[in-house]
Amino acid sequence: MAANQPDPSRLISVQSHVVTGYVGNRSATFPLQLLGWDVDVVNTTQLSNHTGYGRFTGMRLDAAHLENIFAGLEQNGLLRHSRMLSGYTPSPAALTAVKTFVQKLKRINSKLIYLMDPVMGDMGRGFYVDQGCLPIYRDLLPYATIVCPNQFEAQALADKEITDLDSLAGVLQAIHQRGVPHVVITSVDLKESDLNLIGTSAKNGAMVLVGSSNEGQQRPWFIQSPEVEGYFSGVGDLFSALLVGRFQLQTSNSSQEKYEEEPKEGGAPDTDLSLAAEKAVAGLQGVLSKTSEAIAASEPLPTQAEREAAHIDDTQFRVEVMRRRELKVVQSRQAIETPVVQYKARWMS
């Protein structure tokens, strides 16, 4: 492969690194490697564990370091990426360095597939990064092939609230209009009446993911899957890795088989995005299922009485909870490599 020439199997991922556990690049790299990607790994942090533990050590890497790394890659002819994935970036300055890098990669390879996960916050907590990241993520939208915000991030990018199906469609449209061909909102909170309108119910599973491609007459679709009880860190990072790793890699053959075997739900054709998202959801469900099994088999958390007797304070207790909830990524190879799609995309009418 000549200097700075695109290699169809090379992907670069710019995310956080933790020594123990599976968030950011630690959640993305092994699954992408299992899918056959030669992954270049730029770490934006080195922390002992993810910040959800409440207590962690280590460092964030600054914009100057990231710029230096990107310059070294370019000078050595190592900008050979056909895909890029970005996630948590620790500051507006670091995110600006990522933006400049993406612009460079796009100049080298106009066909670059870039999945941007605009990690900023969530519905329960609001912003957990510097709000100065928002305008930079907006600037990045025209360079992204796929964005996969959660509801909070989608609303922030579009500067609109999602309150019903109409406003959901409005947010998707607003993001497309900023130049992104493919959008997946990883979790949308819809009222029962709206769920009924799309032919389902909260009883069928609490997680509703919505996807939309701005191509031809395509309509938004959704995938509903069971919510696994409790909070797991790194789930969004794993999903975005599986999505960018699988996007456009469903062969026409397997897609053909699918058409023949099963009637379409909602009447619209599968898309590259919906097929990749179905497999990404299936892989994620497999990892969550292994993780739940491991939690059930692990030493139980101390009871309130035991916590008092052993002087386990709230900080320590939170650490105990988080340690048990680390995703079982290495143990879930089968689900990642050969996911069984149980939850299929359904098109909105």
Place this chain on the structure above:
Amino acid sequence: MAANQPDPSRLISVQSHVVTGYVGNRSATFPLQLLGWDVDVVNTTQLSNHTGYGRFTGMRLDAAHLENIFAGLEQNGLLRHSRMLSGYTPSPAALTAVKTFVQKLKRINSKLIYLMDPVMGDMGRGFYVDQGCLPIYRDLLPYATIVCPNQFEAQALADKEITDLDSLAGVLQAIHQRGVPHVVITSVDLKESDLNLIGTSAKNGAMVLVGSSNEGQQRPWFIQSPEVEGYFSGVGDLFSALLVGRFQLQTSNSSQEKYEEEPKEGGAPDTDLSLAAEKAVAGLQGVLSKTSEAIAASEPLPTQAEREAAHIDDTQFRVEVMRRRELKVVQSRQAIETPVVQYKARWMS
């Protein structure tokens, strides 16, 4: 798993990180994960590419950062490792932080299996790390289960030269006497007359690896394998990962089959170390073979005339060579997971 309690599937690897390419943790992590290890990854650097390119950017992480990371892991009950692997460490101060950490892990888990790769230099080049690392590596020997120096590093640790079979045995013995049960010298340069004494010849393959366990009446053994032409970075890091990942995991069943199927060469029984080393060499040969195929299929290097015409200087040319020689780790899953042992251990008489 309770706080700081050993987990039989958890391993911690402390090595360098490069964004592109496969040395240090980038060479070790994916193979160990393929073998089922839940790998905790402490990076001692973040560089654009390995230093063999001659040109690189990024940073080394200092002792204070490493101490901070280790403290965070301990405080959060994350010292659950049953194995540890260490490789390139950028300074005596950083290596001292690693030493203190190993001592801590051994206090928590006296059965810790620790493979120390004392990365210091090689026969052609001499020391390529600060020589102040040597006494610290010597201090670490009593904590190591396995050390896998190359000839230069073995000589430095033992403070003896290897010139023939007797002095080789002396170096192995000297390292055992410093408290290490298992030693693998990854490459020894022996004269044809010495090779003849161990029943072989340089014609059978230029790479001679020597292993020794300080248990009972065990004698040293060697594995001879073909040298793949040219220099590849990360080979030692991949070997040490495969060795620590496979050590003591050969089931008695498969070992039994082996006894039944084939007469022993050299008349001594297989050991945990020799069985693991045979599979590690086989895995490594598989990766090197895939790498050679990829080089043969890649764009040829510019000729001298082309270099002059295109103003490719020596620095740039070296980069061109190195980029093509990156190990094909992700593409070699089969060789890593199910290596076919072609080169077997032979015992010295």
